[in-house]
Every structure is written in C-alpha cells, then in structure tokens.
Amino acid sequence: MKILFIILDGLGDRPIKELGDKTPLEAAKTPNFDFLASQGICGLIEPVYQGKFPTSKDAHLSLFGYDLKKWGMARGVFEVLGIGMELGKEDIALRGNFSTVDSNFKIVDRRAGRISDTKPLIKALQKITIEGVKFLLAPAVSHRLGIILRGRNLSDKISDGDFHKANIRAPKIRPLEKSPEARFTARVLNKFLLNSHQILKNHPLNKKRIKKGQLAANYILVREAGKLKKLQSFEKKWRMKACCIAGGVLYKGIAKVLGMDLIKVKGATGKANTDLEAKFKAAKNSLKRPAPYRNEVSGAGYDFCYLHIKATDNFSHDGDFLGKKKFIEKIDRNLPIFLDLKDVLITITGDHSTPCGVKEHTADPLPVLVFGLPSGARGKKRRSFFALPSGARGKKRRSFFALPSGARGKKRRSFFALPSGARGKKRRSFFALPSGARGKKRRSFFALPSGARGKKRRSFFALPSDSEGGRRKFTFFALEKDGVHPPQFSSKFGRVKKFSEKECQKGKIGKIKSTDFMRRILTCNF
Numbered sequence: 393m394k395i396l397f398i399i400l401d402g403l404g405d406r407p408i409k410e411l412g413d414k415t416p417l418e419a420a421k422t423p424n425f426d427f428l429a430s431q432g433i434c435g436l437i438e439p440v441y442q443g444k445f446p447t448s449k450d451a452h453l454s455l456f457g458y459d460l461k462k463w464g465m466a467r468g469v470f471e472v473l474g475i476g477m478e479l480g481k482e483d484i485a486l487r488g489n490f491s492t493v494d495s496n497f498k499i500v501d502r503r504a505g506r507i508s509d510t511k512p513l514i515k516a517l518q519k520i521t522i523e524g525v526k527f528l529l530a531p532a533v534s535h536r537l538g539i540i541l542r543g544r545n546l547s548d549k550i551s552d553g554d555f556h557k558a559n560i561r562a563p564k565i566r567p568l569e570k571s572p573e574a575r576f577t578a579r580v581l582n583k584f585l586l587n588s589h590q591i592l593k594n595h596p597l598n599k600k601r602i603k604k605g606q607l608a609a610n611y612i613l614v615r616e617a618g619k620l621k622k623l624q625s626f627e628k629k630w631r632m633k634a635c636c637i638a639g640g641v642l643y644k645g646i647a648k649v650l651g652m653d654l655i656k657v658k659g660a661t662g663k664a665n666t667d668l669e670a671k672f673k674a675a676k677n678s679l680k681r682p683a684p685y686r687n688e689v690s691g692a693g694y695d696f697c698y699l700h701i702k703a704t705d706n707f708s709h710d711g712d713f714l715g716k717k718k719f720i721e722k723i724d725r726n727l728p729i730f731l732d733l734k735d736v737l738i739t740i741t742g743d744h745s746t747p748c749g750v751k752e753h754t755a756d757p758l759p760v761l762v763f764g765l766p767s768g769a770r771g772k773k774r775r776s777f778f779a780l781p782s783g784a785r786g787k788k789r790r791s792f793f794a795l796p797s798g799a800r801g802k803k804r805r806s807f808f809a810l811p812s813g814a815r816g817k818k819r820r821s822f823f824a825l826p827s828g829a830r831g832k833k834r835r836s837f838f839a840l841p842s843g844a845r846g847k848k849r850r851s852f853f854a855l856p857s858d859s860e861g862g863r864r865k866f867t868f869f870a871l872e873k874d875g876v877h878p879p880q881f882s883s884k885f886g887r888v889k890k891f892s893e894k895e896c897q898k899g900k901i902g903k904i905k906s907t908d909f910m911r912r913i914l915t916c917n918f
C-alpha cells in the first residue's frame with residue numbers, strides 16, 4: 393500500500409465569532425473532505441517540537457517520525473537546500489532578508505518594502521571572500537535569500553543578526569561559545585554584512601528605488617545559522633521511496649535533507665495563487681508512475697508522496713479567516729482527483745496550528761484524517777501490531793503484555809479498581825457484559841490462541857451499533873467539549889457526529905503525538 397501524505401500548513405485553528413464560533417475548516421463547505429472523513433477515520437495530532445512554539449521544520453520532522461533531539465538542525469540548512477544551493481559538510485548555512493537601514497544602521501524595514509527581484513543585488517555581492525571564507529548567495533522568495541559561508545574553522549554557534557524587530561540598531565553577530573571557531577565566524581560575518589551594506593547602498597537598483605520613493609534594500613538581516621548533519625534518510629527509515637511536491641522553499645529543503653525526490657510542478661508557488669490542480673495531478677502520477685527504482689515494499693513507483701500546501705498558514709498569519717476558509721474550499725474542490733486511487737492510503741493533516749485570531753503558531757492539537765484503510769487489513773493489521781518487535785509496541789501495551797505472568801491478574805484488578813468516574817465510558821460498557829460472562833470473557837480475550845486474536849478484535853469493532861464502537865467514537869469527540877483538549881479547539885475532521893453509527897464504528901485515531909504518526913499509519917494501528 394502506498395501513502396499520499398498531505399500537509400496543509402497551519403491548518404489547526406480556533407473558533408471564530410464571525411464564522412459562528414467555528415474554525416475556518418469547520419465553516420468551510422467541504423463535501424469532499426466530508427466524504428473522506430465519513431469513509432475514513434479522524435483524530436487529533438499533538439505536534440512535537442522544540443522551543444516555545446512549533447515551527448514548520450520541527451513539526452514536519454516529527455510528523456515524519458524523526459526525533460528532534462537527535463536530528464534537529466537549524467532552519468538555515470533547510471532553506472539553503474530548498475532554494476537549490478549545494479551545502480557541504482563544513483559549510484555554514486544562513487537564511488536572510490534584504491532590509492532597509494538608515495545611516496546609523498537602525499532598521500527601517502525588515503523586508504525592504506517586500507522587494508521582489510533581488511537578483512541584481514545578489515549578483516553584486518556574489519563571491520565576496522573575507523579572511524579565506526567565501527560567501528555564496530542565492531535568491532529565495534521575494535526579499536529572502538540564502539547565504540553559505542564556505543571555508544575552514546567555521547562554527548554555527550553564532551547569534552542571529554535579526555531579532556524580528558524594526559526600529560532597533562541592526563544586531564551584531566556574536567559568538568555563542570568561547571571557541572576560536574565561533575569567534576572567527578562571527579567576525580567574518582560581521583565584516584561581510586558591513587561590506588555588503590557599502591555595495592548595496594551604492595547599487596544602481598537601490599538608487600532607482602529611492603528615486604521612485606521605494607525603500608532601498610541596503611542591508612542583510614541574517615539568522616538561524618546551521619550545519620548539515622547526516623540524517624537517516626526517509627527511505628532507509630521507513631523503507632518507502634518518497635517524493636515531495638511543494639512550493640515553499642523550507643519544505644523542499646526538508647524533503648531534500650530526508651532524501652526525498654523533489655518533483656517540480658509548474659505553478660507551485662507556496663502561495664494562495666498556487667496551481668492546486670497541477671500539484672494534485674503530479675501527486676497522483678507520482679504514485680502511479682513506474683519508477684526505475686524497485687523496492688521490497690511496492691515494486692515500482694513512489695511509495696510515499698509528501699504533498700505540501702502552504703497558503704493556509706499564510707492566511708492565518710494575516711488573520712484572514714475568510715481567506716483561509718475560501719482556500720480550504722478551493723483545496724476541497726480539487727480533492728476528487730484522488731478518489732479513484734487504488735491501494736493508496738491518504739492522510740490529511742497540518743504541521744501545526746496557526747489560529748487566525750493569534751496570527752502565530754500555537755501548540756494546539758491538529759485534526760487528522762486517514763482514508764483508504766484496506767477494509768480487510770484492519771483485523772489483520774492489528775494482529776501484526778502484536779507481532780511487532782517488542783521495542784516498537786506502544787509503551788502502555790508493552791508494559792501490559794510484558795508483565796510477569798503472575799502479575800497480570802493483579803494489574804488487571806487494579807485497572808478495575810479505578811474510581812468509577814475515572815473510567816472511560818467505553819471501558820465501563822465493555823465490562824457491562826452479562827456478569828456471568830465477564831471473567832470468562834476477559835480471560836479468554838487474553839488467552840485466545842494467537843491465530844484467533846485478530847478475529848476477536850475485529851468483532852470488537854463490529855459490535856452492535858448501540859454498544860462500543862459507536863459510543864466510543866462519540867465519547868472521544870465529546871471530550872473536546874469537556875475541555876480535555878484546549879476548549880477553543882475544534883476540528884471539522886473531528887466532527888463525526890453527523891455520520892451514521894455504522895460509519896463511526898470504523899475505528900478512531902484518538903490523540904497521538906506527531907512522532908508516532910508514521911508508525912501508526914504504517915501498521916494501520918488505529
């Protein structure tokens with residue numbers, strides 16, 4: 393089975409008054425998302441990240457199953473790779489903005505009036521060498537650029553030259569540790585920034601801009617220095633040949649770092665004007681196309697397509713909830729192309745939440761939708777879950793099944809000794825079986841011959857609609873209202889109550905950490 397992994401950037405949101413206390417996703421008319429939700433399963437993803445707020449970079453790496461403590465890298469690396477620069481092992485990568493400073497280096501505008509064409513400026517700064525360190529530059533979207541420092545004895549332990557604030561003096565780069573390398577890197581970079589300011593100040597393009605009453609792009613604000621780490625490839629990690637379709641620079645960089653192939657799509661801009669139809673077509677073809685590559689999972693074509701759509705996040709940052717809602721509707725109109733894909737699991741989620749009311753990323757959980765679970769695979773898959781190497785099992789389950797045999801009964805007893813209020817509804821109903829059947833039932837559940845387990849569990853989900861399956865699902869999504877999830881949070885994908893009970897019995901995802909998501913979808917463990 394192949395996987396189409398769709399990420400709608402900054403998808404998660406909070407209810408908005410003007411939308412009738414609905415999130416943009418809830419308020420949007422989305423017949424196709426609704427169809428997928430009715431036939432698939434929904435849940436919530438808790439983004440795993442480092443620092444105060446989830447960043448797209450951290451959120452993506454964790455969604456792809458990477459441990460950030462082990463694999464974290466500064467964003468400069470991803471940006472530089474995303475715009476197509478080649479990064480060596482010793483190089484330092486930085487992201488930058490063309491900006492406007494006055495004669496005292498006070499920042500007038502962090503984006504130089506969002507200057508669009510910076511190629512002539514970059515050409516003028518290309519290949520400056522300071523104390524043996526070469527500076528390589530390449531333009532990114534609008535006022536942004538990528539910078540590489542190439543030379544010996546360089547360190548990425550240097551401070552940012554940009555505090556995301558205007559009306560302050562442009563910050564000098566400082567070494568973040570006492571090593572000679574960090575001090576050297578900070579020194580040459582400061583020299584470069586001064587040199588480039590002199591060149592930019594006198595550049596004909598800037599003189600023209602000033603004449604037109606526009607802001608001169610006369611200074612570079614740099615940030616997020618990083619070095620490339622050798623990272624385990626996505627293919628090696630998950631044994632799936634993967635490709636990426638994205639407009640935004642960062643996302644291409646992430647894919648490149650993970651060893652995914654980039655599929656270029658004309659009209660993929662990473663903005664609201666992006667050509668969704670072209671991107672979706674390319675995604676579909678990537679999963680169909682026989683590739684020269686063969687692997688043990690599928691034999692041909694890409695096994696995994698990571699499709700990234702950025703504009704949902706852009707609208708959120710602008711607080712434009714109507715724009716976000718309309719853009720979600722546009723995505724929905726383009727979805728049907730995927731409906732006839734055979735043997736493809738479609739997952740749709742965001743990387744993090746960006747509520748329009750906050751205009752910044754938040755740690756709120758995100759809606760997730762999984763469609764296309766092979767119907768026969770469920771019971772089977774679940775069997776395979778118990779056949780996973782013990783290290784791979786969920787912690788909870790591991791300890792449950794790994795208990796010394798004598799302790800099991802005890803464990804279970806204590807489980808049922810929970811104050812009645814603390815038990816899940818589901819559990820209560822499970823043990824509300826006719827009393828005579830209880831002990832036997834439970835014993836037999838765990839004492840079943842291994843071949844019979846899957847069946848048993850299958851039947852668990854096939855319970856008559858007025859018992860487990862239905863109620864459990866409802867309970868799960870009703871939790872949101874009780875404030876177990878942040879009370880402001882709600883999700884369209886999570887709004888399953890309108891579906892029939894039979895549909896609700898198909899299972900659930902629950903609330904899972906983003907780092908667990910890949911493993912869960914690969915084992916169909918929901």
Ligand SMILES: [Zn+2]
Nearest residue numbers: 402705746753
């Ligand atoms: Zn964002």
